[in-house]
Every structure is written in C-alpha cells, then in structure tokens.
Amino acid sequence: MKKTMSFAILHFTVAFTVAYLLTGSWLIGGLMALVEPTINTVAFYFHEKVWKKIESKKISGSYIKNEISYN
Secondary structure (H helix, E strand, O other), rough: OOOHHHHHHHHHHHHHHHHHOOOHOOOHHHHHHHHHHHHHHHHHHHHHHHHHHHHHHHHHHHHHHHHHHHH
C-alpha cells in the first residue's frame, strides 16, 4: 500500500502541473489533480493485485513442471 500511496502523490503532482500549464487555471489544475489520479490510483492497485496472481501462477506452474520432469 505504501507503493500505491507514493505513486498517488507523484501522480497528483504531475496531473496538477500538466493541467495548470495547459490551462493556466488553478481550479482546473486542482480538479484534474484530484479526479484523474484518484481513478488511476485505484486502477493501479487492482492492476498490481492481478499481476501478483499471474506471477504466483507462473512460479507455481514452473515448480510443478520441474517436479514432474524430475520424477
């Protein structure tokens, strides 16, 4: 969860800066910094969970293959 939170802070900062530089508006910059990264951070959290499951299946799958080939 710490990784997700540090990513969120970075993302908020980048989103605000880009929106502000493009529009010159603190309001739009602030709104973009809240809305887009919030949605993206939640998506990233679940993305990480899915990848961990995929990686664990690959590891356990290769373990099973190795055990079968040795027997």
